[in-house]
Amino acid sequence: MSSNSVSLPRGNNRMIRVFIKDINGDIINLNGAEGRFFVATSSKATSYLLRKTTTDYTEGTVRTPEKGEVIFFLKPEDTENLHTSQYFYQVLIILKNGERHTVCSDVLNIKPNLEYGEIEEPENPLTDSVDIPNGASSAFVVLDPNRVIFPVLSSPSATTDNIAISNVVYSQTGATVYLTASTTEEGWKIDYFTLATA
Numbered sequence: 724m725s726s727n728s729v730s731l732p733r734g735n736n737r738m739i740r741v742f743i744k745d746i747n748g749d750i751i752n753l754n755g756a757e758g759r760f761f762v763a764t765s766s767k768a769t770s771y772l773l774r775k776t777t778t779d780y781t782e783g784t785v786r787t788p789e790k791g792e793v794i795f796f797l798k799p800e801d802t803e804n805l806h807t808s809q810y811f812y813q814v815l816i817i818l819k820n821g822e823r824h825t826v827c828s829d830v831l832n833i834k835p836n837l838e839y840g841e842i843e844e845p846e847n848p849l850t851d852s853v854d855i856p857n858g859a860s861s862a863f864v865v866l867d868p869n870r871v872i873f874p875v876l877s878s879p880s881a882t883t884d885n886i887a888i889s890n891v892v893y894s895q896t897g898a899t900v901y902l903t904a905s906t907t908e909e910g911w912k913i914d915y916f917t918l919a920t921a
Contacts (some may be wrong), residue, residue, distance in 0.1 A: 726829060726830070727827055728829045728830045728831070728832065728858070729812065729829070729830075729831045729832070730832040731797070731802065731834065731859075732833075733802050733805060733807060733833050733834065733836040734833045734836050734838060735797075735799060735802070735836065735873055736796075736797065736798060736799060736802075737796075737797040738795070739794065739795040739797065739828070740792065740793075740794050740795075741792070741793045741795075741814050741827055742790065742791050742792055742794060743791035743816055743826050745751065750791040751784040751787065751791045751816075751818075752787075752789055752790035752791065753785045753792075753793065753818075753884075754789070754819065755818075755819030756774070756785055756816055756818050757777050757783070757816070757817045758777040758785060758793040758815070758816055758817075759813075759814070759816075759817070760776075760779075760783060760813075761774050761812060761814075762774075762810050762812045763810065763811050763812075763813075764811070765810075765811050766828070771800055772805070773802075775795045775797075777793060777795075777810055781796065782796060783796060791879060792894050793816070795814075802833055805833050805884065806833070807834065807835045808833055809831070809833075810831040810832075810833060811829075811830060811831065812829070812830075812831045813828040814828070828845050842870075842887075851914070852913060852914045852915070853912065853913050853915075853916055853917065854911070854912055855902070855906055855911040855912060855913060857906055857909050858907070859881060859902075859905060859906060860902045860904060860906075861898040861899050861900060861901045862899070862900050862913045863897055863898070863900075863904075864897050864899075864900065864913065864915060865896060866896070866898050866917060867917075868893075868920060869919055869920050870919055871893075871917060872891060872898045872914050872915050872916075872917050873917070873918070873919055874888060874891065874900045874913045875888075875913070875914045875915065876902070876912075876913060876914075877911065877913070878911055879908050879909065879910030880910075882910075883908075884908060885904075886902050886903055886904050886911070887902065887903045888900055888901070888902060888903075888913075889901050891900055900913050900915075
């Protein structure tokens with residue numbers, strides 16, 4: 724079963740493009756038709772949170788009616804006040820002869836957008852650390868699975884190595900911090916703090 728789900732970060736611009744076909748898969752000519760786009764809290768909702776129509780060119784348009792193409796435009800202000808959650812959308816087409824058809828419906832996923840988040844100070848300064856064994860190219864940090872790590876690489880004072888953190892890979896028991904190269908001197912460490920994900 725095909726999915727028509729839509730996802731976008733909260734408060735972003737997005738163009739929703741729909742091609743209208745009949746039950747046989749043939750394109751419906753939309754000359755003289757109007758398209759409407761609705762967003763509601765769920766498929767059982769009796770009212771909508773957002774409405775777009777092709778009668779207002781800033782909200783949508785029947786761009787190529789002979790191809791059954793309808794476009795709707797979501798602006799930042801349309802979703803910036805919505806919670807990060809799953810919503811429901813529908814597309815309604817009103818044909819030139821007055822027939823009304825709900826041609827598309829599925830979920831609209833509003834994703835997090837850090838632009839609208841609050842500044843959160845770290846719970847702890849960089850007080851925790853783990854030593855990197857000489858010759859190693861990674862270090863493992865034991866970590867609660869509901870936390871994320873913010874690592875900083877600490878080098879020996881007189882090192883000649885040019886090494887940086889390249890990646891962090893999480894597992895059920897912790898996180899492995901990978902380096903761009905293996906250490907060749909003693910004294911390398913990973914200093915870090917962690918934050919809860921929920």
